[in-house]
Amino acid sequence: MKKDWKYIFYLGGAVMIYVAFNLLAPRQLDWRVTYYHKHKIPFGGYALNTLVHDQFSDRDIVQNNETLYELYDSVHTPMNLLIVASSFSPGDEEVQAMLGNVALGGHALLSVGSLYGKLSDTLGIDITNYFYEDGYNQYITDTKDSTYFRFSNAGLPDTAHYIYPRKNMGERISVTNDSLDVRVAAVNDLGMAVTVTIPWGKGRIILNSTPMIFTNAYILSGENHRFAATTLSYLPDNDLLWTEFYELGRMEAQTPLRYILTTPALRWAYFITILALLLFILFEAKRRQRTIPIIKPVANTTLEFVRTIGDLYYQHGDHKDIAEKLITYWLEHVRTRYWLSTTKLDDAFTEALIRKSGKPADDVRALVNVVRLIQSRPDVALDRLIDLNDRIEKFNLS
Known part of the structure; x- marks a missing residue:
């Protein structure tokens, strides 16, 4: 058990060092553009969330990640809608x-930073970036250039100029439908519309082309919160629907466990189970068994046996006996493979072996003649034995 605590100590030390490095390391700013109402990063929407709740403090504010169709499916009374997104x-x-x-x-x-599709066609309104238009593309090269916005609505006493970096505020609104009574509410320093109001039935659509004004970085910069607040004030004092679907999507867990993770009771049960399993593995699941001895496999001694027998025959010098065994082995091979009788090694046997084996006729006849010669002699010379072995191997391999 002492060894276990030693490894736990090492692991705990490594974790503490990792945490210390992460806490002491300089923090890098997150420059993602999310507009998310809980994000405190520069381009998040935490400041907008505070501003919205201040302006509609006595009203119900519904914040979710549903589509417009889902939002209005259960709503039958006129309500305010807020959407802040890069594109729509x-x-x-x-x-x-x-x-x-x-x-x-x-x-x-x-x-929204761009508008296209059904709504753009219906309203006859486009949102474009003037950086890429002739006569204005020089602005894109000057990253330190500033622009300002001001309200042009005669009904508003606010005549202040609100300064912003031009690099993040290059979108403008173009009206292509003259049948609608589109009114310009705010313009930039070049006189381009950045906020317009569009009457529709008994209500109104307020369209703004610079969603970056609602991010933390610019709401908290100088007096710019007044521009964002005044833009919000175009919405009447009514209940508010705020959907972030068009910038962030559903924001649901993509794992198959999402139902468990989205249900508080099941989520706690899941985490407690994981923690219990980890504790069990850490303290109780130590593998305890004696060392299994290594058993060497049984060696194949067949080749050693054959080599030993061969050495005995060779040392004994009985070439005739060795030749007889070679002949016996070869004749057995002929019987089992070519189905020939080896009782008489005559010319008929030789011709039949030539036909069935497909071997060269001269080699077969020479091998049969050597076999006959050895069988007829009481002794066999070493060179004759070697010749027999070579011919048999050639016959078997060819």
């Missing part, structure tokens, strides 16, 4: 659900 392209059913609620008297504030 809802489907036909979603556009119908949103416009239907707006027509009844609802309001929708859409702050």
Whole structure:
């Protein structure tokens, strides 16, 4: 058990060193653009979340990651809608659900960096980046250049200029449908529209092309929170639906365990089970058994036996006996493979062996003649024995 505690101590020390390095290491800023209402990173939406709850403090605020169709499926009264996203392209059913609620008297504030699809076609409005248009592309090379926004609505007393870095505020709104009473609410320093209001039925759509104004970095910069707050004030004092689906998606766990992880009781049971298993492995699952001896496999002594017998015959010098055994082995091979009788090694046997074996006729006749000669002699010379062995091996291998 002392050895176990030693390894646990080493592991704990390594974990503590790793944690210390992570705590003491300089933190890198997360520059992702999320607009997420819980993110405190520069381009998160934590400050916007605070601003929204301040302005609609007496109203119900529903925050989720559902589509417009799902949001309005159970809503039949006019409500406010807030969407902040890098791009926005809802489907036909979603556009119908949103416009239907707006027509009844609802309001929708859409702050999106690009707009395309069904809603863009219906409203006759495009959002483009003027950095890539002729006459304006020089601005993209100057990363320190600043722009300002101001409200152009005559009904607003706010005439201040709100300064922003131009590199993050290059989108503008273009109106292609003259049939709608589109009113410009705010413009940039080049006179381009960045916020417009569009009446629709009894309600109104507020469209903003610079969603970065709602991020932590710019709401908390100087007086810029006033520009974001004034833009929000175009929404009347009513209940608010705020969906982050169009920037973040569902934000659901993709694992098959998502049902367990999204249910508090099951999630706690799952984590407790994992912790119990880890503790069991750590303290109780030590492998305890005696060392298994290594048993060497039985050696194959067949070759050693054959070599020993061969040495005995060779040392004894009985070449005739060795030749007879070679002949016996060869004749057995002929009987079992070619189905020939080896009782008489005459010419008929020789011709039959030539036909069935397909061996060269001269080699077969020479081998049969050597066998006959050895069988007729009482003694066999060493060179004759070697010749017999060579001919048999040639016959078997050819």
